[in-house]
Amino acid sequence: PRIFKNEAALTPEYIPSKLPHREEQLKQLETYFSGFLESPGSMYPKVVLIGRPGSGKTVTSRKFGNYVVRSSERVRYVHVSCFLNRTLSSVLKDIGVQLNIAIPKRGFSTEELLKMLLDMVRDKDIYAIVALDDVFHLVNNSGPHALGTLIRLGEEYVSRGDKYRFGLILISQDLTFRDQLDRSSQSALGNAVIKFEPYTKDQIFEILLARAQEALVDGAYDEEILEMIADVAGVDEKSMDEHRGDARYAIDILWRASKLAEMKGVDRILPEHVREAIKNTLRGIRSDELRMLPLHEKIFLLAIVRSLMKNPNSPYIPFGTAEDEYQMLCEQYGQEPRKHTQLWEYLRDLNTKGFVETRTSSKGMRGRTTLISIPSEPLETLKEELEKIIKGELG
Template sequence: MSYGGSWLPSSKIFRDESKLQIDYVPRNLPHREEQIRRLRDYFRPFMMNPGSIFVRVILLGGVGTGKTAVARRFGEDIDGLRARGGAVIRFSYVNCHAHRTLFSIMQKMGRDLGLSIPRRGFSREELMHLLWNHLRSSNEYLVAAIDEADYLARTRDGEALYDLTRISEIVGDKLHRAGFIFIFRDLSFLVTLDRSIQSTLQHNIIKFHPYTASQLVDILWMRVEEGAVYESAVDDTVMEMIGELVGYDKGGPGDARLALELLYRAGKYAEEEGRDVILPEDVRKAYSDVMPIPRDVLTNLRLGEKLLLLALTRLLQRKKFVSKVPMGLLELEYNEVCEEFGVKPRRHTTVWEYVRNLHRMGVISAEKSRRGQRGRTTLVGLSAVPLQTLERELIKMIKEDIRRGLS
């Protein structure tokens, strides 16, 4: 999808709306100067004297607290830097929702390094060596950010994290040609992991706290300054209103992504009505139907997972008085949804896998039933409120997936 094509009438609200999208890496990150500074400090020795030490840093914080933005900003700044002896620093960003296995993660890193990696035909080890040999022969050093690492840690192949941290050893090189930034939402999974994995991970943690209302306002204005929206289109009232709705100190989630999404949607409403200013009314409308789940999380779902999620939103809308539905019921609804879209429904085991994945990603809640039910079942729920918005969005994405022939 491209934006701002010259054949379109130019917007009176947005100067460059791509600067409000999730994949935009802002120039400036207000209230995260400290975290960036610490990240740089951790990596300084690695950069000054490449390969001398092995760096692992953990960025820890909730949704929309700036972890990803900080990592990507840092990454963009260091990518291509020349260090001592002609060594070049390279950066790779990997999101574990999109790349769910160690194999796929390494593929992404390889592609970011400019290698053409076949989709299949290689083993993990071969791939690892391939990457390493490339780094060695071109005298490059890799800094990789592994985002949504919680997901990886919870999979059966959770050892993958550990393997990554041991990559130098596995390949048998004394030089540490790769450093890692692991991004986590929380570390509760740590207790389930092996001691040795724990200890390799536990050092160098940088924490991210939810944003307050006034911090969010600063972030919004900074985006305006960077050219997302015309300055004349917004004012303090609108910005502060968003801050009030989202700010952690005002009882909101403190999620910057949500604040930016609100600004974006409000702008869209203003645009629709042909105005050149965003009004509080637009913000109110936007707030009533913001996407309950961040769009980037949604786009990373597989078709089957989207279908399952759609089944869940429908079921929950129909059953107005319950917040959770049992697994069996969900499966039936899922079958119907599949039929509706002409997709062959997957069987129980696979559907169960979908539920687990969505749960791991924090999209749905899944808990074991206590007494009261026949047998035991998993009760599946969705905390998000505007289900219709979610349903609409899902249908759109599912149709798109099917059109593109991705089964």
């Protein structure tokens, strides 16, 4: 029996034909950029999209990108992940790559790269709307100045006598990044903000229904199955859970439940499959974000996961235990282990990303130790996911 008719429609990268409950945000984007699209170069529009993870910011921005390309012959759309590109020069290079502009890999300062990019766009007569996704990573990592430079690109044009070549979409979870900018960048950015509220249960249900219709064969699911998933994923008045309202989580559960039904060789998804899928679905950690960590940060995270699994009676493991496990894993993978100080860097990064929690214990004779825990993710799933990614990367 078949469960899937188009499994790709349940993957995170998929851009569905319709985005239920985001029509309003799409319309707003079209409105903010209509002047630029009608007469490129006349202005430098900038818009901020904010909302919790899984509220549809990325997919809506990409969908808008498709609209841009469809409705204008001259304006392009460039989507830059600041999770992947955390420095100004790496953002500039990514913009260059996507616009098919050759920008040298190394040997130039950020100012020089910027100037090259601007010269090339002018010479090639290019216009583009640039979306900087999860822009807080850029600010946290490289400071507010890097973003300020991008926001004030307009000033460069005016002083160089060129037209406005870009429009800007900044995507973030909230507005704290804006408060960190200097005054002139803040005022250059302006006040155009589009909000993405977390999805309610009913909204999640409709999103799931649309995705199920694209992905699954007709008899493979009941609407009640989708309601069951919507109940755990949607926001409600009672629950202040910050993970709620996340469409990614809901779609991931549906995909896992479908996979289980397929594996068991039955012809429809049962409540039991949904329960199992919920147990196995990552919440705060996204697999695409796991994928983007540096290889050795992945191995270190896997070492933390394995150490925690080996000590099932304790919620915490000391840093040293994870470090030992990491050394062992490196040997297994045939990798030269990174230095102690680098592992501390990784830990700090994993902590700011919310992948792990840390605390310092002052107990014991030999002073303070850092303790690590992963309170809210199924370790087995995390382990499998990491092993799969690392294996893929090492070939």
